[in-house]
Amino acid sequence: MELSTEVLTFEFRNESNFHPMLNELQRNYGHLFEDGLINEINQVGTYKEVPAGSKLIEIGDYVKSMPLLISGAIKIMREDSEGDELLLYFLERGDTCAMTMTCCMGHHKSEVRAVAEKDTRMIMIPVQKMEEWMANFHTWRSFVLNSYQLRLNEMLETIDTIAFLKMDERLMKYLRDKAKIIQDDCIETTHQQIAYDLHTSRVVISRLLKALENEGKIKLHRNYIKIIDL
Amino acid sequence: MELSTEVLTFEFRNESNFHPMLNELQRNYGHLFEDGLINEINQVGTYKEVPAGSKLIEIGDYVKSMPLLISGAIKIMREDSEGDELLLYFLERGDTCAMTMTCCMGHHKSEVRAVAEKDTRMIMIPVQKMEEWMANFHTWRSFVLNSYQLRLNEMLETIDTIAFLKMDERLMKYLRDKAKIIQDDCIETTHQQIAYDLHTSRVVISRLLKALENEGKIKLHRNYIKIIDL
DNA sequence: CTCTTATTGTAACATATGTTACTGTAGCCT
DNA sequence: AGGCTACAGTAACATATGTTACAATAAGAG
Numbered sequence: 081m082e083l084s085t086e087v088l089t090f091e092f093r094n095e096s097n098f099h100p101m102l103n104e105l106q107r108n109y110g111h112l113f114e115d116g117l118i119n120e121i122n123q124v125g126t127y128k129e130v131p132a133g134s135k136l137i138e139i140g141d142y143v144k145s146m147p148l149l150i151s152g153a154i155k156i157m158r159e160d161s162e163g164d165e166l167l168l169y170f171l172e173r174g175d176t177c178a179m180t181m182t183c184c185m186g187h188h189k190s191e192v193r194a195v196a197e198k199d200t201r202m203i204m205i206p207v208q209k210m211e212e213w214m215a216n217f218h219t220w221r222s223f224v225l226n227s228y229q230l231r232l233n234e235m236l237e238t239i240d241t242i243a244f245l246k247m248d249e250r251l252m253k254y255l256r257d258k259a260k261i262i263q264d265d266c267i268e269t270t271h272q273q274i275a276y277d278l279h280t281s282r283v284v285i286s287r288l289l290k291a292l293e294n295e296g297k298i299k300l301h302r303n304y305i306k307i308i309d310l
Numbered sequence: 311m312e313l314s315t316e317v318l319t320f321e322f323r324n325e326s327n328f329h330p331m332l333n334e335l336q337r338n339y340g341h342l343f344e345d346g347l348i349n350e351i352n353q354v355g356t357y358k359e360v361p362a363g364s365k366l367i368e369i370g371d372y373v374k375s376m377p378l379l380i381s382g383a384i385k386i387m388r389e390d391s392e393g394d395e396l397l398l399y400f401l402e403r404g405d406t407c408a409m410t411m412t413c414c415m416g417h418h419k420s421e422v423r424a425v426a427e428k429d430t431r432m433i434m435i436p437v438q439k440m441e442e443w444m445a446n447f448h449t450w451r452s453f454v455l456n457s458y459q460l461r462l463n464e465m466l467e468t469i470d471t472i473a474f475l476k477m478d479e480r481l482m483k484y485l486r487d488k489a490k491i492i493q494d495d496c497i498e499t500t501h502q503q504i505a506y507d508l509h510t511s512r513v514v515i516s517r518l519l520k521a522l523e524n525e526g527k528i529k530l531h532r533n534y535i536k537i538i539d540l
Numbered sequence: 541c542t543c544t545t546a547t548t549g550t551a552a553c554a555t556a557t558g559t560t561a562c563t564g565t566a567g568c569c570t
Numbered sequence: 571a572g573g574c575t576a577c578a579g580t581a582a583c584a585t586a587t588g589t590t591a592c593a594a595t596a597a598g599a600g
Binding site for chain 3: 476477478510511513514517532533
Binding site: 287289 | 546547548549550
C-alpha cells in the first residue's frame with residue numbers, strides 16, 4: 081500500500097493582519113503556557129496541516145522540529161530490521177512527541193515512524209528554541225517533562241499489552257482505542273491493516289474478528305468494522 | 311521466594327571531616343555536573359547502600375526521592391494485575407530512573423518495581439530539589455532530559471524484544487545482558503527465576519536452555535549457567 | 541457490462557509456547 | 571544415614587498463533 085508522503089504546509093508567521101495560529105495557540109495551549117511563551121511560539125512556530133495517511137517521519141530521518149498537535153491524530157509505529165511493523169501509540173490534541181524531542185535534542189535519527197491517522201493540524205517548533213525555553217519558561221519545562229512522562233506511560237501500556245495479553249484481547253483493545261481516537265464506532269480499515277499494526281497475520285485477525293462478531297461484540301463489513309459492544 | 315526488603319542507609323551529610331559522598335560524586339558525576347551543582351547535591355543528597363536482592367520500590371509506592379547510581383545494578387520490573395512479572399531493563403552507574411522522576415514530579419504511584427540486582431551504592435536526591443535545579447543548572451537539565459531519552463530507548467528495545475523475537479532469542483539476549491550487567495560469564499540464577507523475568511514458564515526455559523547447551527552456547531549447572539559462546 | 545483486484549472467509553496443517561505430571565538428584569538439616 | 575526441599579530433565583499433551591492454499595464476492599476500472 082503506497083501512501084503519498086506529500087505534506088501541505090502553510091506558513092502564517094510574520095503576516096500582520098491574519099493570525100489563525102495565535103488563535104489556535106491560545107485555544108489549545110493557553111491554559112498551559114504563559115503569555116510570553118505563547119508569544120514566542122507564535123513568532124517562531126510554523127502552522128502545518130497534513131491529510132490522513134501522510135507520512136510525517138520515517139525511521140532514520142533526522143528531525144529538526146517538534147510538533148504541538150492542534151487537532152487530528154498521529155500514529156507512532158516501530159519497525160524491526162525485517163520490516164515487521166508494530167503500532168506503539170497515538171498522539172492527539174495537546175500532545176507532542178517525546179521521541180521527536182529526544183531526536184531533536186540529541187541530534188539522533190528517529191527510531192520510529194509517524195503517520196497521520198486523521199487530517200491533522202499542528203504547530204512546528206524549531207529545535208533550537210526548545211532548549212532556550214527550557215531555561216526561560218517554567219511552563220515549558222513542565223510541559224516537556226509532562227510529555228516525557230505521558231510517553232513513558234504509553235510505552236509501559238504498550239509493553240503490558242504485548243507481554244500480558246493474548247491476541248484476541250489485544251485486538252479488542254486495538255478496536256476500542258481506535259474508535260476512541262477517531263471518535264466513531266465505525267472503524268474504516270482492513271483486516272490486513274490491523275494485522276500490520278498488531279504484528280501478526282491477516283488470517284489470524286480475520287479468525288479473531290469473526291469470533292468477536294459471533295459473540296455479538298462487533299459487526300464486520302467490507303472495509304469497515306462496526307463496534308456493537310466492546 | 312521471599313527477599314528481605316530491609317535497606318541499609320548511611321547518612322554522611324553535615325559531617326565536617328568525612329566526605330566520601332563528595333568523593334563519589336566527583337568521581338562519577340564530576341564530568342557531568344558543574345561545581346555548584348555537585349556542591350548542592352553534596353548538601354542535600356543522602357548516601358545509600360543496599361545489598362543484592364533488596365527491594366527498593368514496590369508498585370504502588372509513592373516515591374519522594376530519585377537515585378543517582380554510583381555502583382551496582384538495579385532491575386526494573388513490571389507486573390500485571392495477575393501478578394505476572396516482566397523484566398524491563400537494568401540501571402547502572404551513572405544512571406537514574408526516569409520512571410522515578412516522573413513519579414516524584416507528578417506525585418504519582420510507582421508503576422514499576424525496583425530490585426537491587428547486585429550490591430548497589432547510590433545517592434538519593436529529594437524531589438523538591440529536582441525542580442529547583444531544573445531552573446538553575448544547565449547541566450542538570452541536560453542530565454534529566456538525557457535520562458528520559460535513555461529510558462525511552464530502553465523501553466523501545468524492550469518492546470522490540472517482546473514483539474519481534476521468539477522466546478529462544480529473547481532468552482539468549484537475556485543471558486547476554488545479564489552477563490554484561492554482572493560482568494561475569496557465570497550467571498547465578500535458576501530456571502524459575504529466568505521464567506519470571508521473561509514472563510513464561512519454567513519448563514519452557516529448561517527446554518530452551520537445554521537446546522542452547524546442545525548447541526554448545528552455554529553449559530548448565532545447578533544454580534548457575536556458564537556462558538560459552540553467545 | 542466484463543475484467544481485475546482487493547478483501548474476506550475458511551480449512552488444513554505447522555510450529556511455538558504453555559501445562560501437567562512425573563522422575564532424579566544435589567544440597568541441606570537433624 | 572535418613573528425610574526434606576529446591577532445582578532440573580523430560581515426556582505427553584493442550585492451546586495459541588502462524589502459514590499455505592483456495593474460494594467467494596464487492597468494488598472499481600475500462
